[in-house]
Every structure is written in C-alpha cells, then in structure tokens.
Amino acid sequence: MTSPSFDFAPLLAEGLPPAAAKWTGFPKYNFVGGNNDADQVPVDKLIAASTAVLEREGATLATYGLNSGPQGYLPLREFLVGKLKRDAAIDCTADDILVTSGSLQGLDLVNSILTQRGDTVLIEEDCYQGSINRLVRRGVNIVGIPLDKGGMRIDAVAAALTDLKRKGIRPKYIYTIPTVQNPTGSIMSEERRRELLKLSSEYGVPIFEDDCYADLIWNGERPPALYAMSEGAGVIHIGSFSKSVAPALRVGYIVAGWDVLSRILAIKTDAGSGALEQMVLSEFCTAHFADHVPKLRKGLRIKLEALMEALAEQFGTAAEFDDPPGGIFLWVKLPDNVDAPRLYQCAQAAGIAINPGPEWSVNATHSKSRLRLCFASPSVQQIRDGVAALAEVCRQEFGVPTRSANVERNKS
C-alpha cells in the first residue's frame, strides 16, 4: 500500500485520546494486564464443550441472539442464576441478567445510561484503570474514597455524600469492587457492606458493584454480594468469566432489575455479544466450573507466593504489601523516593512491564510510589527473574533496594 495522501487530522472529533502505538509483542517480564495462567486454560474441556454445543445447536448461529434473544444465550444465563445464588447469595432469574462482551462493555453500558459530562460519581481512590479512564473520558467528576484493609472507608463515603448533598449534587453512583478490590485485593466485610447500603439508600445514590475478581478467593469464602443484600434495589452488579476461565473469551454480565436492563438493552446496539463464546462457556461451566475454579485458584496462589517471596528477597523491607485474599495482582508500596511512573519507564526499557500506581488511582500523592504487579500470566521462574530485574532497575534509578538482596542476606 502506498502511503495515504488524505489528511484525516482536521476531521477528527474533539477530545480523542492520543493515537495508539503499534503493538510490538509482549515484554520479557509481563506483570500487567488481567491475563491468566496459560497452563490452566481448560483446553480439552473447551474442545469437548465446543463440539457438544455446536453439534446440538450450531445451526442457531444463523440468527442474531441464537434462540435466546438480546439478553444472551439462555443456558448461560441459567448457569449464572445458579452460580450467583451459590457464590454471591444473589437471588435472581435469567431475566435479570444481560450477557455482555466482557465486563468492560458492562462498564460502558452502565456509564452510558447513568452518566453524562459534569455528573459526579464516587469510586474507590485506588481503582481499576479502565474504570477511571472511562469516567475521565466521559467528563464525569470523580470523588475518590480512601481505602483501608477492609476496602472503601464508610466514614469517607458518608463525608463525601454529606458534602455533595450540601452542594446540591446527587452523585450518579458509588462504584466499588468490594470482593477482591483492584488493586488492593481487599474484601469488604458484610458489616461494612450493610453500612454502605444504608448510606446508598439514605442518599438515593445507587451502588455499581463490580465483582469480576470474586471467583478467585483462595479459601472460596466471601460475603454476600451487595446486590444480594439489597435484594436488587439500588444496586447494579457486573461480573465476568475473564478471570475464572479465560480473558480472551469476552464474556461478562450485568445483573439488574428490568427498569435498568430495559434502558441498557435499548443502547446495546451490537446485535448481541459473541454467541460461540457464550455457547462454549455455558457448556463448559455447567459441567466443570465448580471443579475448574478451585484448581485455578491453587495455581494462582502458588504464583502469588513466588511473587511475594521474590519481592522479599530482592527488595527486602523496601517493598511493602499485604498478602491478598485472592486475585491476580499485588499492590506494592516502595519507598517514598521511588517515582512509580519513572520506574515504569525504566522498567519498560529493560523489558519489564508494570502498572505504575498513579494509573491505578485518583490520588496522585498516595499512589506515587506504588505499583500493581500481576502474577497470573508469567511462570514462577519469570516472576523470580522479573522481580530481580525490576529490583536492579529500581536500585539503579532510585538507590533502593540499597544493594543486591543476596549480598544483603549473606551479610545478615
């Protein structure tokens, strides 16, 4: 192709993000992204599921929405009804569920029906980058709520709601990842959930509950979903199979009352989410989800332990973190003189990908020396080598950790 001679630049809409860079492959040490453990993709069972469901219902691919209509493949929604009841204490029917193209489409759809430029929402101060970026792009005012080890601080929620009310502002929602928070990994207690629901009801501000990591809790124990505790009143719940089965399968879901789903369906103009992925997931999950997930968690826990050990070994006391109760990431605090965005750039040059804290937070000061490290995708060996390489970069750039961990240990 000869180089185009037409200039699109003057025609571009206002406020677009900068152009994307070309993808150049994965970094050597990849500690970013919600990727999972390649060894744990249940390939044989997915093949069996695909064969079975296509033999039985393959011809239905001729119709948008299969024979299930725009809310998504009915057997998948029926699996979810059982799964949500069992795991999250959610009492719902297939009519309360909308299958989406990943939970990211869920974020887009909920934002589209509830928010517009100038609106205000409350979110956890350290928060999933994709959720922050979506709100920033929509021109929504974000009020960050500080977290502690139990998740979103209720006193801060109450203070923010009171303050906003005094200013005559009714926020559009309180966004929370209460069950394995991203990036901190915390799980909000049932007591705190109750308090949050009370505030939500008192101020008339709904809760947007993102439960997409909730399947990955080491001991499998979790409080009921906020949606369950509210009996669906004033809560929109989203979830995903990205973390529990495979991220490249783009299948998530929204659980909400028909008053909400009927507005969302009206703007979900994509002719349905990918049907084959729904069919295969449904067939796989109905038979194997309950066995697959504990096995996956066990493997993830081993990788997390490798990461924590490597950090302790390479960074010593310079790296502070809590052992999270589940998930695929670790939120790490480095000494105050470490500038995470600069570390990110130096690490990138050395083939190490990390998430600098400020991209995962709306509080620049608090997150300046923090990192998010994802551990599900790299092997245990890559985790060890990658953390050693990161420590070396950090030492060269910021003088911490003060010296090679091995030397330190030998001396102690």
Add this chain to the structure above:
Amino acid sequence: MTSPSFDFAPLLAEGLPPAAAKWTGFPKYNFVGGNNDADQVPVDKLIAASTAVLEREGATLATYGLNSGPQGYLPLREFLVGKLKRDAAIDCTADDILVTSGSLQGLDLVNSILTQRGDTVLIEEDCYQGSINRLVRRGVNIVGIPLDKGGMRIDAVAAALTDLKRKGIRPKYIYTIPTVQNPTGSIMSEERRRELLKLSSEYGVPIFEDDCYADLIWNGERPPALYAMSEGAGVIHIGSFSKSVAPALRVGYIVAGWDVLSRILAIKTDAGSGALEQMVLSEFCTAHFADHVPKLRKGLRIKLEALMEALAEQFGTAAEFDDPPGGIFLWVKLPDNVDAPRLYQCAQAAGIAINPGPEWSVNATHSKSRLRLCFASPSVQQIRDGVAALAEVCRQEFGVPTRSANVERNKS
C-alpha cells in the same frame, strides 16, 4: 426477587432511547434482521475448525489479544489480506486491518473518531437502519443522497457537497454501501465509484465504505472496492463475516491506514474482540471460505426467487421490486395508499415481522409505502405462507392487493 424499591429514573442520562421491550421469541413469519439460513451454517466444519485451533493454540486464550495484540488474531487478518485482494482488489497488509466485534462496532468506532454533535455526513437516502440510528443518536446532521438503480446518485452528491461548501460546512464523511446496497440491493459501477472518489478528493470528504454484503453476489462479480481504487487514501472500509458465515459470530473488520487505525485503537477499550470466534472463523475460512460462500449464495438465490414469486402471486402488480444482484433482502414498493409503519403494526399482530420503509430511509415521503423483506432465515414454505399472510393483512387494512391472488390469477 422482590420488586426493587429504588427509582433509577431521576438518575438516567439525557437523551436515552426509550426502554426496550422484553423479547418474546421470534415471530411466526420472520422477514427482518440480518439473519441467515440455518441449514447453511457449516456446523461440522466449524466443529473441526474449533477443535483444530483450540488443540493448537487454546492456551493462548489466557492472554488478552491472544499472541496477536489489539488488532485481532493475526491468522484471521492474514486470511483477510488474501480475501480482500482476491474479491475486492484491496492491496493491504495485516497491519491495515482491525478486527471488530461485528461491523456494528466498526460503525461505532469510526463514528466516534470522526463525528460529534452538530457534524454533518452524507449517506444514501435509503440506508441501513443501524447506521441511521447511530447518527441520529450522536446528534449528527444527515444529508440523504437519492439512489437510482446504480446506487448513490453522483449528481446529487456533487450538489450536496457544493451546497454544504457554500454554507462553510465540511462533512465528516460520505457513507455508502456500494456493493449490494442495503436496502435497495444495487451495486455501484466502477465508473460511478471513480466519480465518487473524485468528488471525495475534490471536497476533502472521506468515504466510509460499508461492504458487509459484498460476499453475497449471485454471480460473484463485483467492481473493486472504493478503498482499492483510492489506494486507501481517504477511504475507511468495513466488512463482516455475519453474512458470509453466521451472524451470531460477532466478527467484523475495519481496513484503514495507520493514521486512522491508531486513533480507533485508542478508543477501542474492550480488551479485544472475542478471541474464540476469531480463531474458529480464521481456521474455517482459511480452508473453506472459497467453497462455502458460493454454496450459500445458491441457497439464498433460491429463497429470493421464492420470495419474488410469492410477491408476484399474492400482490400481483401492487408489489414493485427489482431483482437484486445479491444480498439477503428485497426492497418492495407497495401502492401509495399503503402506510408501511401501519402495515408493520398490523403484520406484527398477525405474527409477521417486516421492516417498514421509513425505518430504513431518511426520506419519509419516498419510503412511506416501502418495505424491506429479509429472505435468508425463513424456509421457502415460510416465505410463501408469510407473504400470503402479509397480503391478507395488507388487503384488510389498505384494500391492496385488491383480492386474493389465486382468484385474480384464475380470472386472468
């Protein structure tokens, strides 16, 4: 679930479309939607493709974007490079292609980077409803260009561009479905394409070429794509596998230069389109696309003939239409006293789904008595029975056709 007691209504964003109605299953006679022929879904070959590709690369599902990055599964893009060259004379590389979740996501993405409220675009006057609705929802001013049997009328394009220029308006694009236009079925000649490109270049207005029906031409012959003729300068091309393989597989693509794709990628924040669907399609298409499509076309042609015969038999001269060179729909003109939206409602009550012309046009007068009838999904028998039922409804409501076709024929 007890009925929710929270009122979301005061929190909804402005300008949302009305709430969706609950899906109640397919109508008895279904002449709407881009659905395809269930008997022609290549189920066995899709199973074989799924098994082969998952055995070989299933573990890559652990990573967003597989091993191909955000532009989509590389083998699928490589298949497209060959297919687009062979069928549409497009000379491009895998880097010029972005795989999307159906061509509908392509529409959304292109609209998002190029248009904002108050902008102007040119589109074919009778046009795909999804394209019209997207523009209306974005607050974009639509200038409809009348069509003749050769597609978009170039004299009208020239007049519109001159008029807009005089007003100081530079439209954001000229949207066209040049190869099996939706709903008229026309194919724009190479000569007319050349004239359109000349106007595009003269006025600095790019062309947005939607080629999603182009695989379904009865004799397989088509002019080069506008993208090919322009060598990519000033043209954005989209296409889909929905019509050629199966609509419930949500896989489409955008072909454009990096200046455009890099802006689109920056707003495609969905973590990639469904990977399993891309993998299975790629595996299937590489081996079987060239054989599958002619067989599919042959079956569709039989259904179209059944539809045209049924219309002639039931409506006689009251139904006017051209025998389209391809596609899955017929654009039918009924007598002027037939109000298509009212016919739509009466037909719906009788279990017959049709697309009333005004939903497929920006010219209310011109489209008032027109219908779009999709013929790929119903069986030949359903087509015959459904058209007879539609004629009966139309006669009862509007007095045309004047009497039962059989009686009429027997008398003639």
